Amino acid sequence: MNGVELQRQKYAGMRTSLERLSLPFVVAVLLVLPAFSGTALLLQVTSVLIFVLFACSLNLLVGTAGMVSMGHAAFFAIGGYTAGICARDMGMSFPVAVALGVLASTAAALLVGSLSTRLSHAYFIMLTLAFGQLIHALIWKWRALTGGDDGFVGLQPPPPLQSVEAYYWFTLAACLLCVVILWRITVSPFGVTLAAVRDNPSRASAIGINVYRFRLAAFVMSGAFSGIAGILQAFFSRGMFPDAANFSTSANALVAILLGGSQYFFGPIVGGMIFVIARNLIAEVTPYWPLILGLMICLIAVYRPDGLLRLVRGKAPGVGHD
Amino acid sequence: MLITLQIVSALVTAGILFMQAAGLTLIFGVSRVLNLAHGSLFMLALFMSYAVSMQVISGPAGFWIALLVVPLAMAAIGVVVEVLLFRRIYQASILVQVLLTIGIIYVVGDLVRLGWGLTSKSVPTPDLFGAPIQLMGIFIPAYYAFVLAVSAAVAALLWFIVQKTTWGLLIRAAAQDRTMSSALGVNPSLLFTSVFGLSMWLVGVAAVLYAPIGGASPGSDVESMIEAFAVVVIGGLGSIWGAIAAALMIGFIKAFGILVLPQYAMSFVFVLMAVILVIRPRGLFGAAE
Numbered sequence: 001m002n003g004v005e006l007q008r009q010k011y012a013g014m015r016t017s018l019e020r021l022s023l024p025f026v027v028a029v030l031l032v033l034p035a036f037s038g039t040a041l042l043l044q045v046t047s048v049l050i051f052v053l054f055a056c057s058l059n060l061l062v063g064t065a066g067m068v069s070m071g072h073a074a075f076f077a078i079g080g081y082t083a084g085i086c087a088r089d090m091g092m093s094f095p096v097a098v099a100l101g102v103l104a105s106t107a108a109a110l111l112v113g114s115l116s117t118r119l120s121h122a123y124f125i126m127l128t129l130a131f132g133q134l135i136h137a138l139i140w141k142w143r144a145l146t147g148g149d150d151g152f153v154g155l156q157p158p159p160p161l162q163s164v165e166a167y168y169w170f171t172l173a174a175c176l177l178c179v180v181i182l183w184r185i186t187v188s189p190f191g192v193t194l195a196a197v198r199d200n201p202s203r204a205s206a207i208g209i210n211v212y213r214f215r216l217a218a219f220v221m222s223g224a225f226s227g228i229a230g231i232l233q234a235f236f237s238r239g240m241f242p243d244a245a246n247f248s249t250s251a252n253a254l255v256a257i258l259l260g261g262s263q264y265f266f267g268p269i270v271g272g273m274i275f276v277i278a279r280n281l282i283a284e285v286t287p288y289w290p291l292i293l294g295l296m297i298c299l300i301a302v303y304r305p306d307g308l309l310r311l312v313r314g315k316a317p318g319v320g321h322d
Numbered sequence: 323m324l325i326t327l328q329i330v331s332a333l334v335t336a337g338i339l340f341m342q343a344a345g346l347t348l349i350f351g352v353s354r355v356l357n358l359a360h361g362s363l364f365m366l367a368l369f370m371s372y373a374v375s376m377q378v379i380s381g382p383a384g385f386w387i388a389l390l391v392v393p394l395a396m397a398a399i400g401v402v403v404e405v406l407l408f409r410r411i412y413q414a415s416i417l418v419q420v421l422l423t424i425g426i427i428y429v430v431g432d433l434v435r436l437g438w439g440l441t442s443k444s445v446p447t448p449d450l451f452g453a454p455i456q457l458m459g460i461f462i463p464a465y466y467a468f469v470l471a472v473s474a475a476v477a478a479l480l481w482f483i484v485q486k487t488t489w490g491l492l493i494r495a496a497a498q499d500r501t502m503s504s505a506l507g508v509n510p511s512l513l514f515t516s517v518f519g520l521s522m523w524l525v526g527v528a529a530v531l532y533a534p535i536g537g538a539s540p541g542s543d544v545e546s547m548i549e550a551f552a553v554v555v556i557g558g559l560g561s562i563w564g565a566i567a568a569a570l571m572i573g574f575i576k577a578f579g580i581l582v583l584p585q586y587a588m589s590f591v592f593v594l595m596a597v598i599l600v601i602r603p604r605g606l607f608g609a610a611e
Binding site for chain 1: 354356407410417420426548559586600604
C-alpha cells in the first residue's frame, strides 16, 4: 500500500505554494468580478466556468483513472437536452428538470461505461468515441424531441436567474461546489484506489480491487458531472445545439487537460482558461484557428509532453509502454 | 432483383471499409498507437482524388491517374507524418498519443476547408464504366464490379505481403512481441515507417474508389473514422482477417438496414457492435492480451 500512500501524498502535495496562493486569488477575482466588469466579460467568464467544470469532470476519468474518454460530450449534451426538454416542453420546475438531467446523464454513462470500460485503452477510446457519436447522431435526427440541427431553442432559466449577473452567481456557485466535490473524490480512498488501478491494474487486481467496478464508477461519476456542466450550458445559452454532443467538444476538454496537466487537480482549470483565451485570440486573427490550434496541439504533444504532464505515470495496460 | 443489387452494394461497402480498417489495424498492430486521425486522412484522400480527377486533369484519364497518384501521395504523407510526429510518441502516455491525433484531425480538417471550402464535391464515375453490366439476370453498375475486383485484389495483395514476404513476417513478429522482435535485430523505425506508408496507401486506394460513389464531403472524417472503428471493434483490433469478416458484416447490415430503416442504417452497426462486445469482448478474431 506504500504506492497508494505516495499517491495520496502526491495529490495532497498538489497544493504547492503557487497553487495555495493562486486558488484563493482566483476565487476572489471571480467573487468581485461582477462589481467591476461589464456584461460581455461576465458572459465570457460564465462560459469559461462551464467549460472548466466539464474539463474537471472529464479529468476525474483521464487524470485520476487514466482512461481517455472521447465521448463525454454526449453526457454533457444529454444533461443539457434532458433538463431543457423537461423544463421547456414538460413544464417541470427548474430543480426537477436539473435532477432529471443529471439522472439521464448518469444513466447514459452507466450504459456506455458498462460496454466500454472492460477492455484495453484502445478499445475504450474507440468505443467511447463511437457511442458518443451515436448519441450525437440521435440528437441530430430525433427532430421531434431535440429540434435536430435547428437546435433546441427558447429555453429560459427560472425568473430569479434570468439576468446575466444572477446566472453568473448561480454558475459560479454550482461550479465551485462541483469542483470541491470532485476534489474530495480525487483525494478520497476511492480516488487513491483509482490511481492505483491506473498505475498498475494487474497489481491492483492482485490485492483484491475489482478493477472493472472502479473504472465503471469513475466513468459514471465523470458522466454525471459532465451532465451538470451541460445543464448549466443549456440554461446559459438558452438552448442546446447538436454540436454540443460532437466529439470536438470532448476533444477540446482533453486539450484543456493536456495544457494544464492531467495530474494536477487544478490542471484542467488552468488549461481550460488558457484554451478558451488562446482559441479566442487566434480566432480574432485568423478564421483558420483550428489549423493553428491543431499545429500547436501536435507540437505540444510531440515536443513538450513532459513539460506539461510532468507527473503523468498513467501507463496504459495493453497499449504498449512495455 | 433488389436483393442481388443490395448484395453487390454490400460487397462494395465492405471492400472499401476493409481497406480503410486494415490500415488502422496494421498501424495499431505494430506500434500500439490508435490513429484517431485515420478518418481525417481518408477525407483528405477523397478531396485529393477530387482535385486530381476534376481540377488538375479534367478528362477521362483523371480517375486512372488519381488511382495511381493519390495512394502514392498518401503513402508519402504517411511516411512524413510518422517520421515527424508519431515516431516521437510511441513511448508517451495514452493521453499524449490521443491528443497528437486530435491535433492532426484539426489540421487536416482545416486544410481541407482551406483548399476546397465547406461544400461537398461529387466525382463522376469514370467513362469506361458508363454502361451497367448484367449479372445473374440483373443490371449492376459496372463501376461496382470494378471496385469489387480492386478490393479483392488489394486484399489478396495484403495477404501476400503479410503472409509470404519478409516484410510481412517482420510485421507479424512486431505485432506479436515488439520487444522480442527488436531484440532480435528488427529495425523498429524502418518497420513502423513502412507500415504507416502501406496503411496510408490503402487509405488512398479506398478513397479514390469511394469518391465516385459517395463524393468528397467535409464531414466524412469523423464518419469514416467511426466506421473504421466499428470494423476493428467487431473484427478484433490487430487482426486483418477479422477486418475482412467485420467489413463484410457491416456492409451487409448497412445495405439491408437501409431497406428497413433508411435513416438509421448505421444504428444497426452499433447494435451489432454492442452485441459482439457482450458475447466476444475482443472481437471475432481478437487475440487475448
